[in-house]
Amino acid sequence: MENRKNFFHLHLISDSTGETLISAGRAAAVQFLHASPIEHVYPLVRNRKQADAVLSAIDKEPGIVLYTIVDPELADFLDKRCVEIGVPSVNVMEPIIGTFQTYLGPLARRRVGAQHVMNADYFARIEALNYTMDHDDGQMTDDYDQADVVLVGISRTSKTPTSIYLANRGIKTANIPIVPGVPLPASLLSASTPLIVGLIATSDRISQVRGHRELGTVSGLDMSGYTDRATIAEELKYARMLCARHNWPIIDVTRRSIEETAAAIVALRSKLR
Numbered sequence: 001m002e003n004r005k006n007f008f009h010l011h012l013i014s015d016s017t018g019e020t021l022i023s024a025g026r027a028a029a030v031q032f033l034h035a036s037p038i039e040h041v042y043p044l045v046r047n048r049k050q051a052d053a054v055l056s057a058i059d060k061e062p063g064i065v066l067y068t069i070v071d072p073e074l075a076d077f078l079d080k081r082c083v084e085i086g087v088p089s090v091n092v093m094e095p096i097i098g099t100f101q102t103y104l105g106p107l108a109r110r111r112v113g114a115q116h117v118m119n120a121d122y123f124a125r126i127e128a129l130n131y132t133m134d135h136d137d138g139q140m141t142d143d144y145d146q147a148d149v150v151l152v153g154i155s156r157t158s159k160t161p162t163s164i165y166l167a168n169r170g171i172k173t174a175n176i177p178i179v180p181g182v183p184l185p186a187s188l189l190s191a192s193t194p195l196i197v198g199l200i201a202t203s204d205r206i207s208q209v210r211g212h213r214e215l216g217t218v219s220g221l222d223m224s225g226y227t228d229r230a231t232i233a234e235e236l237k238y239a240r241m242l243c244a245r246h247n248w249p250i251i252d253v254t255r256r257s258i259e260e261t262a263a264a265i266v267a268l269r270s271k272l273r
Contacts, residue, residue, distance in 0.1 A: 009063025010037035011087075013054055013078065015070055018043040024092050025066050038063075045069070048077060055081045065089035124170040132167035135174035136160055141185035144174060145193045149265060151175040152184070152243070153199035154235045155226075156209040158253050158261060162199070165262045171269075180238045189246070195269050198243035198250040199261070203232040205254045 010029065012021040018041050029037045040061070042054045051074060058065060065082050067089065069075040075091055082089035128148075134140050135147065137160065144150055148171045151159045159175035166173040174194070176184060188196070201209075210227045225231050243250050249268055253261050 006034065007036050007038055009040060009058075009061045011040045011042070011054070011058050011063055011065045013042045013045050013051075013065065013067035013069065015044065015046050015068065015074075018068075021066050021068055021092060046071070046074070048074065051078060051081075055085065058082070058087060059085050062087045066092050068093045121170060125168060128167040128170050128172045129164070131172040132163050132174070136163065138176045138185070141176075141187050144185070144188050144191040147172050147174045147191070147194040149173045149269070150188060150191070150194045150196045151199055151265075152178050152188075152196060152239070152248070154178050154206070154232070154239050156206050157199040157201055158258060159199055161258050162253075162261050162265070165258050166265065169262070169266070171266075178235070178239045178242060180235055184242070195265070195272060196246070196248045197265055197268065198239060198248050199253050200236055200239060200250055201252060201254040203229045203236060206232050206236075 010025050012018055012025055014021050022039070022041065025037065025039070029035070038061075040057065040063075042050075042057075045051055045054055055078070062085065065078075065087055067075070067078055069078060069091065070093075075094075079089055079091070131146065135144075149163075149166060151163055151173065152175070153159050155177060159177070163173040163175045176188060178184070178198075207227045207229050210232075240250065242248075251261060251264050256264070
């Protein structure tokens with residue numbers, strides 16, 4: 001039986017993909033440590049018939065309703081029905097649009113899913129993702145001058161997820177493992193275009209993450225050396241020395257989320273331009 005002191009229903013209604021709502025809902029919910037949301041996501045809701053079906057589901061499992069609906073009549077309909085059901089509802093985009101209108105003037109028109117239009121930015125993100133996947137973990141080492149960012153670091157310093165997150169923002173990102181005794185590609189050392197950043201973490205953190213890694217498909221890997229804190233400390237010392245030698249900035253990811261690490265890299269790019 002559901003413990004209502006610890007769980008609540010969070011209904012997310014969107015006339016587009018719902019990505020904006022999911023991010024906003026989770027960002028708000030995480031502030032309440034005593035409660036966890038049960039998410040119900042309803043994308044592409046664009047007419048009364050679809051809204052009625054969603055409202056019936058909400059009536060059966062009442063909770064907080066967040067929505068992004070561009071059509072003002074449909075948004076008003078949702079608001080009134082939520083009042084009748086007795087659940088709180090918030091049009092997440094409306095306060096933001098209102099602020100923009102105050103500063104920029106009236107809207108030309110309201111467009112559903114406008115953030116997903118296939119414009120130049122969209123294709124730049126796709127190109128960045130393709131580049132990043134091709135250059136993950138030291139692959140394809142001959143064109144680092146096409147990268148915006150190159151991440152270097154020892155194993156388990158979040159290079160790949162950080163690279164993918166940056167690529168989703170249109171930043172071409174390669175990543176290369178630092179292994180003591182194994183030279184970095186000459187093409188990286190001669191590259192003049194990308195921002196090269198070293199990622200590090202504490203030996204305790206890296207040992208913990210490595211210990212949870214699935215090793216079944218890794219042939220010949222020495223588990224004891226891979227997770228040994230003294231060995232990791234030597235790897236980190238070597239990585240720091242390498243970054244210092246080439247004057248590459250270093251970011252400690254021990255207590256940073258992927259988003260925070262990416263934000264720090266974006267800030268470095270802005271500062272060094």
